[in-house]
Amino acid sequence: MKRYLLLSDGTVFEGKPLGASGTTVGEVVFNTGMTGYQEILTDPSYAGQIVLLTYPLIGNYGINEDDFESDRIQPTGLVVREACDVPSNWRATKSIHQLLLERGTVSIQGLDTRLITKRIRSAGVTMGAICDDLDAGKEALAAAQGYDETDFVYGVSTNAPYKWGREGREGMGETDEAGRVRLAVLDCGLKFNILRRFYKSGCRPIIFPATTSAEEILSWKPDGILLSPGPGDPRRLGPVVETVKGLLGKRPMFGICLGNQLLCHAIGGETYKLKFGHRGSNHPVKDLLTGKVTITSQNHGYAVDPVSLEGTGAEVTQLNLNDGTVEGIRIKDLDANSIQYHPEAAPGPWDSRPYFSEFVERMRAVRS
Incomplete structure (x- = not known):
């Protein structure tokens, strides 16, 4: 099954599903941290944004709610190169895919995150959509209010x-x-x-x-x-x-x-x-x-x-x-x-x- 990241300039990146199915829209930003994906996913400052993590393997130490920074997932979506299916840590209770699925967060893996990061660094942050259907993604992106126009x-x-x-x-x-x-x-x-x-x-x-x-x-x-x-x-x-x-x-x-x-x-x-x-x-x-x-x-x-x-x-x-x-x-x-x-x-x-x-x-x- 395919999943897509669609940018507001019309660029499309094809990847694989991660988390819940459907369509989500947000401002696409990148984070260069090597660790801390749990804290990033629950940081309220990411509300309204699709977060791209530049480190290539995400989820290797799993998920535990003791490290959450709020009571819910805050970004509208997550973009990673590869999500670990079998985490290894004594504190882990589930995988990152399970968390995103449980919380209804539409995300994507299998993309060239280095390429997308370089594009954002050159052109600046942009609105984007993660979707299973490109037409639905385009419609959602066209109807979405701009990040700078929203009181989060x-x-x-x-x-x-x-x-x-x-x-x-x-x-x-x-x-x-x-x-x-x-x-x-x-x-x-x-x-x-x-x-x-x-x-x-x-x-x-x-x-x-x-x-x-x-x-x-x-x-x-x-x-x-x-x-x-x-x-x-x-x-x-x-x-x-x-x-x-x-x-x-x-x-x-x-x-x-x-x-x-x-x-x-x-x-x-x-x-x-x-x-x-x-x-x-x-x-x-x-x-x-x-x-x-x-x-x-x-x-x-x-x-x-x-x-x-x-x-x-x-x-x-x-x-x-x-x-x-x-x-x-x-x-x-x-x-x-x-x-x-x-x-x-x-x-x-x-x-x-x-x-x-x-x-x-x-x-x-x-x-x-």
Whole structure:
């Protein structure tokens, strides 16, 4: 049986079925990580996208739900060179094909992923469809709304506030543990491992939907504010930006990925779309304040315009050494800073994990 990847420019790649049958549409992006397919498949920042993994063999250590970053598959589809049918790992409970089939995710294998990646790098990200029938794929692609025209954050954010504890998600009525600082998290597409890292660093995370007002968040008397990662174009998130404005200067603030872009917009800056984005676990970033270079895990398609920050009170603190894009900013007068990459590194290197404990110490200093 054949399956196809159809790009919006009419290019067709023929492969073999993986996961569920049918048709799916999304923005086609690539990730260069060698491991971490479980975390990638459950990362809310991939909502609305078909993810192509450049590593040639995917699924060799199987699937276990302990490593999931959310409660569902987030990309609309997956493209791989070869999917492993017989995984080998003591934690594995199923194969990647079984997971995709159970969750109804239409995917494809057997393609020249190197060729497709080179095409995206040259032409830029594009809309595409995975389908069993080319006519159905063409119809779906023609009818689909463009990635940049869709608000994905409201679809991946939590529907109701909750707390995060030792065993994971808890109700808002659960009592706080003594000695823990309260971290209010604005959920625009949160990964569970961010909450795990902050909890281990001494926080009591309280997670709020992206639609929550600044007044409601502050009514919980948090010691700090986290702006989470998430999918889509930050320029479409005007109401969320207004919430960030209402929180700025009230508590120490830290932004991750989309949170970096939201902080930029809240102070009057601008963002723009990258040609093919940063998605992988090997991006070098230089801290301009310390001179230190770290290897980072990244997943984003938009970047902060440094020129737009002039006169806003913000300074650029970190740069990507591959292309010079902004990787971090800070506003000293408002006790706010943000980074464009993922310090929780799920998957990826642990170089940036000190940011969790550093932010906790900032919150404790203000609290005392």
